[in-house]
Amino acid sequence: MLLLTGGAAPGAAHQRGTVPAPGPVTVVGAPLVHTFDLDVPGDLVEGRWTVTGDRAAAVPYDGVLEPVGVVSPDLAEALVVEYGRVDAGGEVLSWHDAGTLARPQTYGHALATSPAVSAGTPTSIPVRVSLPDPGPLTALPGQVLTVEARFAISYLDDGSGTSQGLAVTGLWPWWLAVAAVLVALGALLSRARRAPDDPSQHAGPGTPPATRP
Numbered sequence: 001m002l003l004l005t006g007g008a009a010p011g012a013a014h015q016r017g018t019v020p021a022p023g024p025v026t027v028v029g030a031p032l033v034h035t036f037d038l039d040v041p042g043d044l045v046e047g048r049w050t051v052t053g054d055r056a057a058a059v060p061y062d063g064v065l066e067p068v069g070v071v072s073p074d075l076a077e078a079l080v081v082e083y084g085r086v087d088a089g090g091e092v093l094s095w096h097d098a099g100t101l102a103r104p105q106t107y108g109h110a111l112a113t114s115p116a117v118s119a120g121t122p123t124s125i126p127v128r129v130s131l132p133d134p135g136p137l138t139a140l141p142g143q144v145l146t147v148e149a150r151f152a153i154s155y156l157d158d159g160s161g162t163s164q165g166l167a168v169t170g171l172w173p174w175w176l177a178v179a180a181v182l183v184a185l186g187a188l189l190s191r192a193r194r195a196p197d198d199p200s201q202h203a204g205p206g207t208p209p210a211t212r213p
Contacts, residue, residue, distance in 0.1 A: 024055045025117060025155045031068060035146040036075070036131050044130035049151040051115075051123045058116035062108045063153035065127050067101055071147055076102035078137055079147065083110045084126030092126050101129060101149065127151060 029049030037043050053059050065081050079101040084092040098110040107125060108115050117123050129149065131137075 023155065024059045025051065025053050025061050025153060027051050027063070027151060027153045029151060032065075032127065032129065032149045033146065034129070036079070036134070038131075038134040038137055038145070040131075041134060042130060042132055043134070044128055046126060046128045047149075047151070048124060048126045051117050051125060051153060053117040053119050053121070055119055058118045059155055060114060060116045061153050061155035062106045062115055063125065063151050064106045065098070065101070065104050065129070065149050066152050068148040068150055071101065072145075073102065074137055075145060075147070076100065078131055078133065080130050080132055081105075082128040082130070083107050084128065085111055086124050086126065090124045095128060101147070125151060 027049050029047065032045055032047035034045035049063075051061065051063070067076065077100050081098040081101055081104045082095040083098050085094050085096065087093055096110045098105040098107070115123065127149075129147070
């Protein structure tokens with residue numbers, strides 16, 4: 001599973017002084033930056049990213065908006081995230097709720113689709129962040145209401161040129177743990193069904209082992 005982020009903010013690989021390996025899916029777009037005004041109900045900002053592929057075969061991916069740097073928990077919970085569904089020309093046809101900046105949903109979940117991209121068919125992903133109700137928020141002296149966010153995508157690549165399955169974003173790693181537990185449990189049950197029944201395992205103390213005729 002590989003993770004890429006759109007925008008100029010450096011990722012973990014850049015911070016270590018290395019360059020991330022190229023992959024079949026890339027995302028391009030400027031970071032979304034906005035200072036929200038508590039006196040303007042519905043204050044919003046829009047951003048747009050482009051997801052492209054470099055293979056003829058469609059590569060499944062998914063993405064999510066993630067904040068860059070520290071955002072006040074109250075502000076992050078109050079900011080509503082939406083992803084846009086576009087037509088062939090890139091015009092937004094409809095906006096779909098994707099939770100809050102504190103608990104965002106993935107692009108595929110919000111649009112009820114399984115995104116995939118191939119060479120020659122880039123996907124435009126509009127993102128909108130708004131503050132519908134600034135009432136519960138109170139700006140404290142020195143509090144910064146500027147938010148920076150970027151669209152991060154993940155994809156599953158098996159290295160053969162035909163990626164399979166849908167990637168899981170890094171915000172929900174518990175899915176990987178659940179899958180690992182289920183796989184391990186299935187293996188144990190399978191071995192238990194295949195193992196022959198040994199009467200000696202059920203005999204009480206002092207009982208001689210059973211003999212075969």
